[in-house]
Amino acid sequence: MAEHRDAAPQRIVIAGGHGKIARHLIKILTARGDRAVALIRNPDHEHEVEALGAEPVVIDLETASADDVAKTLVGADAAVFAAGAGPGSGIARKDTVDRGAAVLLADAAEKAGTRRFVQVGSFGAGEPIPEGTDDVFAAYLVAKTAAEEDLRARTHLDWTILRPGGLLDDDPTGHVTLTAPPLERGTVTRADVAAVVAALLDHPNTAKKTLMLTSGPTPIADAVAAL
Numbered sequence: 001m002a003e004h005r006d007a008a009p010q011r012i013v014i015a016g017g018h019g020k021i022a023r024h025l026i027k028i029l030t031a032r033g034d035r036a037v038a039l040i041r042n043p044d045h046e047h048e049v050e051a052l053g054a055e056p057v058v059i060d061l062e063t064a065s066a067d068d069v070a071k072t073l074v075g076a077d078a079a080v081f082a083a084g085a086g087p088g089s090g091i092a093r094k095d096t097v098d099r100g101a102a103v104l105l106a107d108a109a110e111k112a113g114t115r116r117f118v119q120v121g122s123f124g125a126g127e128p129i130p131e132g133t134d135d136v137f138a139a140y141l142v143a144k145t146a147a148e149e150d151l152r153a154r155t156h157l158d159w160t161i162l163r164p165g166g167l168l169d170d171d172p173t174g175h176v177t178l179t180a181p182p183l184e185r186g187t188v189t190r191a192d193v194a195a196v197v198a199a200l201l202d203h204p205n206t207a208k209k210t211l212m213l214t215s216g217p218t219p220i221a222d223a224v225a226a227l
Contacts, residue, residue, distance in 0.1 A: 012201065013037040013076045013114070015061060015105050016083025017054060018045040020169065021120060024194035025080065026054040032198075037072060039083075061101035062093075069108035078116035078201050079109045081147075091139040098140055102147035110156050116207070118200050119151055120193065121163040123185060123212070148210070158207035160200050164193045165214040177216025178223040186214030199224040 012029055014022045017038025026036045030053030038054040039061065040046065046056040057072050061083060073079060085097040102119060109117050125144035133141070151159045165186045172191035177183065196213055199220055200206050206227050218226075 007202070009033045009035060010077035010201065011035045011037065011075060012078050012080060013039065013073050014054070014080045014082055015039045015101060016081070017049055017056065018042070019082055019084065019086075020167075020190045021194050021197070022080075022082045023049070023052055024172075024191045025082065025197055026052040028194055028198045030054070037076070039069075039072065061104055062096045064104065066104055066107035066111055069104060070111035073108050073112035073114045076112065076114045078118065079105055079114050080197060080201075081105050081117070081119040082197070085140075089136075091136055094136065094139040094143045098143035099146045099150075103150050106151055106154055106157060106159075110154065115156065115158045116201065116204070117151070117157045117159040118197055119147065119159060119161050120197065121148055121161050123163050123165050125163055126181070126210070152210075158204060160206045160208075161210040162193070162197065162200065163210065163212050164188050165212075167193070173215055174220055175215065175217055176220055176223050177212075177214050177218065178220075178227070179212055181210060181212050183212035183214060186216075188213055188215045192220065195220050196224065203227070 016022050018040045029036045036054040038049040038056050039059050041060045043058045049056045081102050083101050085093040122144050124141045129138050148161050165188050168187050168189045170189045203224055
């Protein structure tokens with residue numbers, strides 16, 4: 001768990017605030033003294049994210065307007081896109097969530113003047129889709145690629161794109177490989193992804209970078225500092 005810092009507390013707005021990565025991130029941010037705001041679609045999840053230390057905001061990123069979302073971002077130090085349509089969702093929701101919701105959050109961040117923006121992507125985004133790829137997973141990669149392309153075109157955001165490898169629910173290791181593309185395919189725990197996101201938020205020098213992430217030998221703080 002992260003330690004408290006001497007720096008002033010940050011207010012971080014997290015899309016997909018009840019997701020597995022987001023729940024790890026909330027705990028890390030809260031432990032170090034930051035304020036996490038969890039954007040959630042299901043009001044049944046309010047108490048759970050509150051128990052982790054976050055302020056829940058119920059909003060559906062598939063139907064909300066950028067103005068609606070911008071209201072939650074006013075005064076925020078950063079926005080994190082960690083939402084996803086999830087397993088079992090079809091082609092349509094890969095577009096409306098993995099692309100559409102990411103674009104919406106970026107639009108809202110610009111409207112609210114929240115410059116720092118970290119987007120959790122995926123290995124395979126920005127690359128040719130391998131022949132024989134399942135149609136739904138291909139749609140997911142297309143959506144993730146489109147979300148990245150949209151973000152890179154935004155000059156008013158200090159964005160960082162993080163592409164983790166295969167996600168695991170194992171305990172955090174605290175050690176990773178973090179580098180600009182390309183990187184050999186691998187896996188990484190969701191807890192370590194969250195820890196890297198938290199570290200990226202503290203390092204503005206990582207803005208305008210696309211980063212690949214897998215488990216590896218380097219302590220997270222050192223891996224981020226090396227960027």
